[in-house]
Amino acid sequence: MNFFKKLFHKKVQEPELEDQWEQLVFYRENVNFEDSQDVLRYIRECLDQMAEASRENALLGGEYNLVTGYLSDTEEIGALPKEEREQLNKIANTIQQLSGEQDRLREHGSKMEDDLFYRVQSQEKEIEEGIKKLKEAEEYGALVKQDLVRLHRERSAYAFRKQELLSECDNLKGMTKIFLVAVGLCLMVFLILYSVLQMDVLVGCFLAIIAAAIAITVTCIKYMDAKRELRFVNRDISKLIALQNKVKIRYANNTRLLEYLRLKYSADNSAKLQKIWNQFTKERDLRRQAGETQAKLEYYQNKLMEQLGKYPIKHPARWLQQTGAIVDTKEMVEVRHELILRRQALRKQMEYNTNVAMESKHEILDIARVYPVYAKDIMELLGQYEDAEVDF
Numbered sequence: 001m002n003f004f005k006k007l008f009h010k011k012v013q014e015p016e017l018e019d020q021w022e023q024l025v026f027y028r029e030n031v032n033f034e035d036s037q038d039v040l041r042y043i044r045e046c047l048d049q050m051a052e053a054s055r056e057n058a059l060l061g062g063e064y065n066l067v068t069g070y071l072s073d074t075e076e077i078g079a080l081p082k083e084e085r086e087q088l089n090k091i092a093n094t095i096q097q098l099s100g101e102q103d104r105l106r107e108h109g110s111k112m113e114d115d116l117f118y119r120v121q122s123q124e125k126e127i128e129e130g131i132k133k134l135k136e137a138e139e140y141g142a143l144v145k146q147d148l149v150r151l152h153r154e155r156s157a158y159a160f161r162k163q164e165l166l167s168e169c170d171n172l173k174g175m176t177k178i179f180l181v182a183v184g185l186c187l188m189v190f191l192i193l194y195s196v197l198q199m200d201v202l203v204g205c206f207l208a209i210i211a212a213a214i215a216i217t218v219t220c221i222k223y224m225d226a227k228r229e230l231r232f233v234n235r236d237i238s239k240l241i242a243l244q245n246k247v248k249i250r251y252a253n254n255t256r257l258l259e260y261l262r263l264k265y266s267a268d269n270s271a272k273l274q275k276i277w278n279q280f281t282k283e284r285d286l287r288r289q290a291g292e293t294q295a296k297l298e299y300y301q302n303k304l305m306e307q308l309g310k311y312p313i314k315h316p317a318r319w320l321q322q323t324g325a326i327v328d329t330k331e332m333v334e335v336r337h338e339l340i341l342r343r344q345a346l347r348k349q350m351e352y353n354t355n356v357a358m359e360s361k362h363e364i365l366d367i368a369r370v371y372p373v374y375a376k377d378i379m380e381l382l383g384q385y386e387d388a389e390v391d392f
Contacts, residue, residue, distance in 0.1 A: 039374050040381070043367065047385045049360040053353040060353070064346045067339055069314035074336045076311055077319075077326060091304045092323035098297040099323075105290045112283045119266070120280040127265065127277055134261045135270035137254055144251045151247060155240045158233055165230040172223040176216055183212035 032038045080088065112120075120127060186208040193199045267273035301320050308316035319325075325332040364382055368375040 033371055033374075036374065036377070039367070039371070040377060043364055043374075043378050043381055046360045046364050047381060050357045050385065053356040053360070057350050057353045057357075060346055060350050064343065064350065066315070067343045067346060070318065071336065071339045071343065073313050073315055073319070074325075074332060074339070076313055078332065080311065088304075088307055089327050091300055091307060092319075092326040095297065095300050095304060095320070095323045096327065098293055098300065102290065102293050102297060105286055105293060108286060112279055116276070117280065117283055117287075120276060121284070123265065124280075127273070130261060130265050131270055131273050131277060134258070134265070134267070134273060137258045137261060138270055141251070141254045141258060144247060144254060147247050148244070148251060151240055151244045155237060155244065158237045158240065162230065162233045162237065165226050165233060168226045169223055169230070172219050172226065176219045176223075179212050179215045179219065183208055186212075 031042045077085075077088070123130070187205060190205045190208070262268060265273050267276060304320065304323070305316050308319060313319075322335060325335045361382075364378060368378040
């Protein structure tokens with residue numbers, strides 16, 4: 001319970017302390033009036049309070065005059081004749097519309113970084129042709145790759161056929177040797193039979209020789225056919241190699257061209273470059289429109305300043321940002337009400353500083369009256385302060 005009482009007591013006392021924070025406290029009873037240095041120190045501290053209050057009022061005075069000038073401007077605008085007010089409203093309304101258009105363009109614009117925008121802008125006249133070249137190079141490169149793949153497959157097929165023909169030739173050579181050996185063996189057998197057994201082997205020898213001749217002839221014909229086809233295969237392989245070399249040269253040149261175009265336009269492919277170009281054209285149109293809107297806005301802002309210059313308006317530039325108050329009477333009333341509140345707050349603060357200076361001065365004069373022995377020194381310090389204030 002004691003804790004809550006203390007807490008409640010603290011909350012109650014805080015506003016009272018805050019009310020006292022703005023009140024000056026003079027501690028004359030703590031000054032040793034038998035010591036002139038202590039008295040003069042106290043007088044200087046009072047003068048410092050006066051100087052602080054004066055400085056604050058000097059700063060506030062400028063703002064107060066500014067706010068008063070704004071209020072005077074609202075009254076001057078409100079008192080304009082109907083025709084002149086309509087003309088002023090027309091200009092202000094146009095400024096509002098252009099400002100809204102400018103805000104809308106800001107929301108939809110600036111999709112590209114400035115570095116990318118200006119780089120594309122420097123290539124604006126050639127970039128469409130670059131997209132076309134890059135796309136053609138990509139398509140041509142795809143066709144060349146297809147040709148290289150097809151030629152590689154054809155060359156592999158011919159190489160496989162060449163190996164088959166070489167194997168066939170070797171086999172036919174082997175078969176011919178076998179036939180010759182077989183005929184030789186048969187003739188030797190027939191010769192032995194004839195020599196030893198006195199058998200008639202003439203027909204057998206004749207048949208063996210005819211069979212061997214036929215077999216060797218067939219083998220030779222096949223061998224010659226294989227050799228002839230092998231020459232054709234080698235010729236076709238040579239043609240394929242020559243054609244491959246031509247296509248490889250085209251592929252290499254096209255690849256270098258693609259690398260150069262990609263480097264030149266800082267794009268990996270034509271689709272990306274087309275996307276950048278589309279983005280650039282939109283951004284270019286938006287920026288051009290924004291520039292035109294800005295030019296029109298500046299024109300009508302100058303026109304508004306010129307129109308306001310015809311009247312005793314103290315701060316015409318301020319109304320460039322408050323065109324809504326010119327057009328809308330209710331908004332003008334709100335502006336005027338806000339300015340009145342601001343001026344009242346400034347006046348209250350200036351009155352406080354004035355009272356602080358007056359209280360400090362009264363304290364100084366009262367000490368001079370109560371202690372006449374120090375009156376001369378006190379009045380001299382006060383005179384120096386007032387001279388400094390006048391010079392300031």
